[in-house]
Amino acid sequence: MKELIGAVSALALMGAAGMALGNEATGKIQSVDEEQMTLILDSGETFTFAEGLSIEGLEEGTEVEVAYEERDGQLMATAIEPVEVARVEEAEEAAEAAEDEPEEAAD
DSSP states (O other): OHHHHHHHHHHHHHHHHHHHSSEEEEEEEEEEETTTTEEEETTSOEEEEOTTOOOTTOOTTOEEEEEEEEETTEEEEEEEEEHHHHHHHHHHHHHHHHHHSOOOOOO
16 A cells, blocks of 8 residues: 555655646546557547556546646647646645745744
């Protein structure tokens, strides 16, 4: 279990930089086609995987955030991470930002 969490966390960290750039979509995976290298969300959006993007562990029904770019009329997924991982990362970043803020001086 720890290995799975570690692998998902590593995937999320690798994709975090990509999530900050370009467009994002969130939804549940409707289908993944390894042969065609495509992912379809429940919204009907279809993404083609960018070269080198791992699809390992992506399963139907998993809620994900997809960072993508539009290339030649196609939506090219550049990073994919489970929403739960993204929410944990956002909470950690918010906590770190709050710790870094200087405390207001008491009157």
